[in-house]
Amino acid sequence: MIRAVPAVEEGHAPPPLLVLDGVEKSFGPNQVLKNVSFTVHPGEVIGLLGENGAGKSTLMNIVSGALRPSGGQISYDGATHELGSITEGIEAGISFVHQELSIVGSLSVAENLFLGRLPRNRLGLVDFAAIRSASRAMLDGIGADWIRPERLAGSLRAGEQQLVEIARAAARKPRLLILDEPTSSLTPHEVASFLAYVRRVRSEGTAIIFITHRLEEAMEICDRLLVLRNGQIVSDLPPGRTSRAQIIRDMTGKQSLFEYQPRAVPVSAPALLLSDVSDRDHLRDISLEVRRGEVFGLFGLVGAGRTELLETICGARRLRAGRMELMGQRHAPVDPAHALRDGVALVPEGRKTAGILPQHSVRRNASAAALRSMAHGPLVATAIEAQRTGAEFKALGVRMESDRQPITTLSGGNQQKVIFARALLAQPRLLLLDEPTHGVDIGAKAELYEIVRRTADEGLTVIVASSELPEINALCDRVAVLSKGRLAGILERDKMDDATLLRLAFSGHEE
Numbered sequence: 001m002i003r004a005v006p007a008v009e010e011g012h013a014p015p016p017l018l019v020l021d022g023v024e025k026s027f028g029p030n031q032v033l034k035n036v037s038f039t040v041h042p043g044e045v046i047g048l049l050g051e052n053g054a055g056k057s058t059l060m061n062i063v064s065g066a067l068r069p070s071g072g073q074i075s076y077d078g079a080t081h082e083l084g085s086i087t088e089g090i091e092a093g094i095s096f097v098h099q100e101l102s103i104v105g106s107l108s109v110a111e112n113l114f115l116g117r118l119p120r121n122r123l124g125l126v127d128f129a130a131i132r133s134a135s136r137a138m139l140d141g142i143g144a145d146w147i148r149p150e151r152l153a154g155s156l157r158a159g160e161q162q163l164v165e166i167a168r169a170a171a172r173k174p175r176l177l178i179l180d181e182p183t184s185s186l187t188p189h190e191v192a193s194f195l196a197y198v199r200r201v202r203s204e205g206t207a208i209i210f211i212t213h214r215l216e217e218a219m220e221i222c223d224r225l226l227v228l229r230n231g232q233i234v235s236d237l238p239p240g241r242t243s244r245a246q247i248i249r250d251m252t253g254k255q256s257l258f259e260y261q262p263r264a265v266p267v268s269a270p271a272l273l274l275s276d277v278s279d280r281d282h283l284r285d286i287s288l289e290v291r292r293g294e295v296f297g298l299f300g301l302v303g304a305g306r307t308e309l310l311e312t313i314c315g316a317r318r319l320r321a322g323r324m325e326l327m328g329q330r331h332a333p334v335d336p337a338h339a340l341r342d343g344v345a346l347v348p349e350g351r352k353t354a355g356i357l358p359q360h361s362v363r364r365n366a367s368a369a370a371l372r373s374m375a376h377g378p379l380v381a382t383a384i385e386a387q388r389t390g391a392e393f394k395a396l397g398v399r400m401e402s403d404r405q406p407i408t409t410l411s412g413g414n415q416q417k418v419i420f421a422r423a424l425l426a427q428p429r430l431l432l433l434d435e436p437t438h439g440v441d442i443g444a445k446a447e448l449y450e451i452v453r454r455t456a457d458e459g460l461t462v463i464v465a466s467s468e469l470p471e472i473n474a475l476c477d478r479v480a481v482l483s484k485g486r487l488a489g490i491l492e493r494d495k496m497d498d499a500t501l502l503r504l505a506f507s508g509h510e511e
């Protein structure tokens, strides 16, 4: 049996004012809007967001009747509408404040407000008194009470000119008001009065679509945020159901490299197991498990014992009590070379002091830990060395002129990549990173984060010690917090908020 679908849903929602269904637009071969569908109800404030060139202005030009769509349906106020021109749009109650100002600088504010429709008195003369008082009311209506109608429009600041345009559109008492970046040139005070106006007319049933790049503002005032990317709607959500970060991802189609990217860490036997590990002077009874393929964080304040723990794992520091296991085997390295043979590589903190071999070339700095595998009898096989390091440099995006140049001639970020290359060329099973992006610029930092993620995705287990919360947050699937040489806690990804991390880091410090 077929049931009739009720035409009006419960709650007596008003019928929509505007419905776009599969709207398309092409300029020649360039398709600028693809299958755009959304609905606007009376009194709704919609924020239209998107990067430059996403198609926002084109879409609003179509809604206002300035452009014809190449396909799809638009229904306005219950009827399928073919708005052929802006005038028809205005007659239908649609006002559009464009991105480009159309103020005539040589005319007064009042003349601009009445451009093309100056009221005349019975004698057919322009009624300037009427214009002035009506202008005052129009400006006051949007909270721009300080702008005098007699001012020369050209003498106003850009934000004030914008307000004059808004006043002109608002005075038509539109049912749908479209604003293309209305607040981009407004001062905070002007933004506040504009937003007050939006709230007021919304409560009177005016629907508003406004294009903006200011996310905070959009999230504050809008009922829904519509994100357009490459001519397509990618999300249409109330602010409470999205977030700043999500909107940026929707707009750009990219995940920020400085944000955590969820990873599936396979459940398996642990890569590294520490049981009650203590050293002579710093570490006390540390027990933890690091899973294979995991990016495991070590967070703590200066002196918490992060570096000491990494040194213990890589054989640079003596274990006094407790036990370590690597891939199910007892792990008791006598020195770093031993640990390296067992598959543990360290990228130490402080490139300058511990990492680089300053008198050597870029190539030799990278091959240093793997020379044995590149040897041919007693000699280094130069061709193999060049080929293997070259492949790694390419994978890591090391920028240099030649791999024979001294490492000290590279930028900090590139030096750090070379040290990464050295660790990776040793083909470790466990990679230890101590403050891996300390002192590198932001671009190199993003690249290093990508390298860490990719390395872990390829199955390597990574431990990242960092004193930077954003770094821990961006990279780690789990984190152990150390405080004064003891384990203060281990947090799963979903419990890793800054407050908890800091509380644990400071635990044991209150005296």
Ligand SMILES: Nc1ncnc2c1ncn2[C@@H]1O[C@H](COP(=O)(O)OP(=O)(O)O)[C@@H](O)[C@H]1O
Pocket (backbone or CB within 6 Å): 027, 030, 032, 050, 051, 052, 053, 054, 055, 056, 057, 058, 059
């Ligand atoms: N009149 C036009 N003729 C040809 N291409 C256009 C025209 N108007 C816009 N475009 C193109 O359409 C795309 C979207 O532009 P636009 O709607 O202005 O984006 P947005 O307002 O989101 O920055 C851009 O690639 C732009 O070059």
Ligand SMILES: [Mg+2]
Pocket (backbone or CB within 6 Å): 056, 057, 058, 099, 180
């Ligand atoms: Mg635009």
